[in-house]
Amino acid sequence: MENTQVFLPDVLSLDGQAYAVVDLRAACGPQFERLPVVLRLLLENVIRNMQGDERDLAVRAILAWLDSGSSEQEIAFQPGRVLMHDTTSTPALVDVAAMRDALAEAGVDPTVLNPGLQVDVSVDHSLAVEAYARAGSASENLQHEIRRNAERYRFLRWASSVLKGVRINPPGTGIMHTINLEQLATVVNTEQRAGQAWLVPDMMIGTDSHTPMVNGIGVLGWGVGGLEAQTVMFGMPTMLRIPDVIGVKLMGRLSPGVLATDLALTVTQRLRQVGVTGEFVEFYGPGVSTLSAGDRAVVANMAPEYGATTGYFPVDGATLEYLRMTGRTQQAVERVECYMRYTGLWFKPDAQPRYTQSIEIDLAQIGMHVAGPRRPQDLLDFSQTEAALDQLGFEPKGTSEGELPRHPVALAAITSCTNTSDPALLIAAGLLARKARALGLQVPHWVKTSMAPGSPAAASYLQRAGLLEDLEAVGFGIVGFGCTTCIGNSGPLTAPVVQAQQAGQSLAVAILSGNRNFPGRVHPDLELSFIMSPPLVIAFGLAGDAQRNLAVEPVQIAVDGQPVYLNDLWPTHEEIAAHLALGLQPQDFRREFELASANPLWQALEAPQSARFPWDEKSTILRRPPFAALDAGSQLGHFTAYPLLVVGDDVTTDHISPASAIPPDSLVADFLVERGDDRNDLNVFASRRGNWEVMMRAAFHSKTLVNWLRPGMPVAHTLHIPSGEVQPIWDVAARYREAGQPVVLVAGERYGMGSSRDWAAKGQRLLGIRVVLAVSFERIHRSNLIGMGILPLRLPAGVSPQTLQIQLGDQIEVLADASSLSPRCKVQVKLRRASGEVEPIEASAAVETQLEVELLRAGGVIPSILQQTIRAQGGGTQA
Numbered sequence: 021m022e023n024t025q026v027f028l029p030d031v032l033s034l035d036g037q038a039y040a041v042v043d044l045r046a047a048c049g050p051q052f053e054r055l056p057v058v059l060r061l062l063l064e065n066v067i068r069n070m071q072g073d074e075r076d077l078a079v080r081a082i083l084a085w086l087d088s089g090s091s092e093q094e095i096a097f098q099p100g101r102v103l104m105h106d107t108t109s110t111p112a113l114v115d116v117a118a119m120r121d122a123l124a125e126a127g128v129d130p131t132v133l134n135p136g137l138q139v140d141v142s143v144d145h146s147l148a149v150e151a152y153a154r155a156g157s158a159s160e161n162l163q164h165e166i167r168r169n170a171e172r173y174r175f176l177r178w179a180s181s182v183l184k185g186v187r188i189n190p191p192g193t194g195i196m197h198t199i200n201l202e203q204l205a206t207v208v209n210t211e212q213r214a215g216q217a218w219l220v221p222d223m224m225i226g227t228d229s230h231t232p233m234v235n236g237i238g239v240l241g242w243g244v245g246g247l248e249a250q251t252v253m254f255g256m257p258t259m260l261r262i263p264d265v266i267g268v269k270l271m272g273r274l275s276p277g278v279l280a281t282d283l284a285l286t287v288t289q290r291l292r293q294v295g296v297t298g299e300f301v302e303f304y305g306p307g308v309s310t311l312s313a314g315d316r317a318v319v320a321n322m323a324p325e326y327g328a329t330t331g332y333f334p335v336d337g338a339t340l341e342y343l344r345m346t347g348r349t350q351q352a353v354e355r356v357e358c359y360m361r362y363t364g365l366w367f368k369p370d371a372q373p374r375y376t377q378s379i380e381i382d383l384a385q386i387g388m389h390v391a392g393p394r395r396p397q398d399l400l401d402f403s404q405t406e407a408a409l410d411q412l413g414f415e416p417k418g419t420s421e422g423e424l425p426r427h428p429v430a431l432a433a434i435t436s437c438t439n440t441s442d443p444a445l446l447i448a449a450g451l452l453a454r455k456a457r458a459l460g461l462q463v464p465h466w467v468k469t470s471m472a473p474g475s476p477a478a479a480s481y482l483q484r485a486g487l488l489e490d491l492e493a494v495g496f497g498i499v500g501f502g503c504t505t506c507i508g509n510s511g512p513l514t515a516p517v518v519q520a521q522q523a524g525q526s527l528a529v530a531i532l533s534g535n536r537n538f539p540g541r542v543h544p545d546l547e548l549s550f551i552m553s554p555p556l557v558i559a560f561g562l563a564g565d566a567q568r569n570l571a572v573e574p575v576q577i578a579v580d581g582q583p584v585y586l587n588d589l590w591p592t593h594e595e596i597a598a599h600l601a602l603g604l605q606p607q608d609f610r611r612e613f614e615l616a617s618a619n620p621l622w623q624a625l626e627a628p629q630s631a632r633f634p635w636d637e638k639s640t641i642l643r644r645p646p647f648a649a650l651d652a653g654s655q656l657g658h659f660t661a662y663p664l665l666v667v668g669d670d671v672t673t674d675h676i677s678p679a680s681a682i683p684p685d686s687l688v689a690d691f692l693v694e695r696g697d698d699r700n701d702l703n704v705f706a707s708r709r710g711n712w713e714v715m716m717r718a719a720f721h722s723k724t725l726v727n728w729l730r731p732g733m734p735v736a737h738t739l740h741i742p743s744g745e746v747q748p749i750w751d752v753a754a755r756y757r758e759a760g761q762p763v764v765l766v767a768g769e770r771y772g773m774g775s776s777r778d779w780a781a782k783g784q785r786l787l788g789i790r791v792v793l794a795v796s797f798e799r800i801h802r803s804n805l806i807g808m809g810i811l812p813l814r815l816p817a818g819v820s821p822q823t824l825q826i827q828l829g830d831q832i833e834v835l836a837d838a839s840s841l842s843p844r845c846k847v848q849v850k851l852r853r854a855s856g857e858v859e860p861i862e863a864s865a866a867v868e869t870q871l872e873v874e875l876l877r878a879g880g881v882i883p884s885i886l887q888q889t890i891r892a893q894g895g896g897t898q899a
């Protein structure tokens with residue numbers, strides 16, 4: 021490897037043009053075939069982007085990975101583009117607007133601050149299901165969305181017109197990951213470097229945990245926190261430890277009637293059993309070739325649910341077929357095939373690369389499944405919902421007036437990029453709806469139905485296949501093209517469900533084709549949800565009873581008195597294939613996307629054109645955040661703190677910073693109403709992420725979060741330890757801040773699981789939390805904490821909030837000096853009991869790279885970018 025000649029680019033001729041490509045075989049030598057494809061891609065990225073000794077070291081480290089299947093070495097990864105959605109992009113772009121202000125105030129031209137690479141923003145997360153099951157629902161919901169979010173959307177239009185490289189996909193264009201699959205992903209790019217045309221693999225990051233969906237078509241990409249994305253946007257690489265790679269060998273073929281959702285849920289359960297936490301997953305073996313790219317994307321989407329950073333499927337003929345199906349040009353498809361075959365990145369069904377660990381799944385053994393009622397990894401046969409709900413032991417108080425079952429279906433939602441991007445799944449749903457309609461079946465009155473596809477092209481292919489009317493007839497008409505129920509924007513429940521729940525007569529359940537079902541995720545009043553395929557969502561919706569055993573009991577009794585079973589409704593593989601052929605036309609994808617992009621309501625929003633954003637002091641949507649400053653300051657050091665909260669295992673970013681509707685009777689609502697907002701139209705928390713004052717008050721606003729300092733406190737309250745008073749968390753935090761008293765947070769396992777929500781970290785920073793001590797951290801949240809300058813510390817083995825038994829008056833001393841911090845170093849912590857006893861705890865820094873150390877020293881990502889920008893302009897660091 022000392023001979024850097026091996027890094028000279030190879031030349032690939034295509035369409036009469038010579039392109040430079042990284043010569044991976046020459047760089048690897050005889051080891052090439054043993055290297056997992058994901059590591060070949062990282063190797064390509066390193067060789068192309070790094071220089072000199074650093075590059076040699078990184079290449080050697082990747083090849084040395086083959087010895088043990090693991091490595092402690094870091095490499096710098098430079099993605100080619102960034103994907104964001106409206107709720108992660110708004111705070112990120114608000115930060116950029118505030119950074120421009122900070123630069124101007126430091127005497128630097130604010131227009132020098134622009135992203136250095138393409139940033140695509142999809143406005144998809146704010147669509148709510150208000151109108152449903154009636155004609156015109158989609159346009160009604162879209163109008164509501166734009167009216168409610170006009171100020172925030174004007175800001176996004178300002179950002180796209182003033183910041184170079186920022187492109188916005190307006191409401192109605194679909195869900196970000198579907199758009200990525202159908203429109204943005206090139207799989208192989210061309211780029212100019214030093215006057216030479218190159219072919220390079222399309223690699224990206226996204227500020228959303230389901231970014232790995234695009235791995236289904238061979239594009240390596242994963243979810244990062246908004247703050248990590250900001251580092252990449254402003255020219256820094258993202259540092260990563262060379263990942264462990266779990267190989268999932270797929271054998272056989274899915275049985276008739278079994279769908280991609282069933283496979284994804286099975287993979288989720290198997291990999292959670294293995295204990296995957298942040299590894300890369302790569303699928304291999306002959307079973308891969310039996311799956312369409314649409315099937316693969318469903319599986320790749322659920323990477324965060326199976327604990328992985330990515331779930332990668334290499335490129336093969338099925339990928340090319342998908343690219344053609346979605347309207348890519350013949351030239352673009354040929355470029356992908358030619359490059360992938362030439363460089364050795366093309367999938368080989370008989371390849372046996374070296375993996376850190378590998379498991380095998382026989383596709384033929386997979387049945388029809390659901391997952392729930394509280395976690396996506398809790399896999400059940402579709403007939404087992406009855407038993408799973410029985411186990412909860414809910415005893416109804418009497419019978420409801422409308423005779424709702426014990427566990428009524430409150431929501432039946434065909435939702436989420438996961439299961440609405442693959443046309444086969446929506447066609448299957450349409451076919452089930454057709455049979456149900458022919459038998460006169462109707463959804464019971466208490467069930468709220470919806471269908472929100474990831475792509476506007478779905479309306480075209482369902483219509484052409486003759487299935488849209490059938491879906492509408494059974495209540496599953498299109499309510500819009502966005503995240504809706506999947507992100508908790510499911511709108512109000514039906515009155516019978518609300519009444520039955522309030523009277524304790526029913527414990528309602530959501531049925532959805534999403535990917536997550538944590539309590540409160542899809543609706544704040546629903547603790548139970550089952551995830552399943554779109555046709556099964558309709559079947560359960562028709563049943564109206566989440567406990568119906570559809571393997572033996574009828575879905576419904578038809579108008580002629582005959583029982584109708586699931587088997588009578590379920591589409592065959594041949595029917596699905598025939599209707600796909602009937603419905604799909606490649607030109608639909610581009611045309612519908614462009615039509616939706618021209619959305620006149622969006623175009624009518626007037627946006628300021630000034631280089632600096634003109635903040636409105638009275639706004640309850642957009643406020644300049646205090647942490648976007650040069651002098652934000654490092655949180656490291658030696659200090660003694662009170663715990664602001666002590667929480668248990670599986671605290672999600674939804675608990676820490678909710679996205680769902682702002683309850684009109686909450687203190688956050690009072691705050692907004694005092695500032696002129698309408699209590700009955702407060703929108704969702706996610707829509708307020710441009711306003712730090714609201715989001716600080718929203719931190720830990722969760723009915724299901726238990727604060728162990730004193731269980732049973734009102735929502736978003738905690739104990740002010742010195743006084744023993746229970747107050748809203750931000751009031752307690754303010755009292756500590758005024759007293760100069762540092763605070764920390766103590767948590768159990770998997771702290772920060774769930775969505776990649778940088779506000780979960782920003783909220784903690786605004787509350788003054790300097791350190792989070794947890795048994796373990798979910799990957800993106802850990803990175804976001806560091807991005808906000810908060811030190812994540814891992815408790816030693818055997819120590820947890822349970823074993824610590826923190827009592828009133830106990831304090832936590834932390835010795836975390838900036839000068840001694842290094843990746844994964846030991847950090848001394850002492851539990852100072854109120855009794856005077858001192859218990860040492862040997863914690864370790866959950867800090868993986870030197871770049872993260874530097875960010876913590878600088879006080880987080882934002883001060884770091886500002887200091888770097890000022891240096892680049894020839895100024896001092898000023899911080």
Ligand code: SF4
Nearest residue numbers: 230436437503506507
């Ligand atoms: S997983 Fe759900 S919330 Fe996330 S992008 Fe997909 S549809 Fe939206």
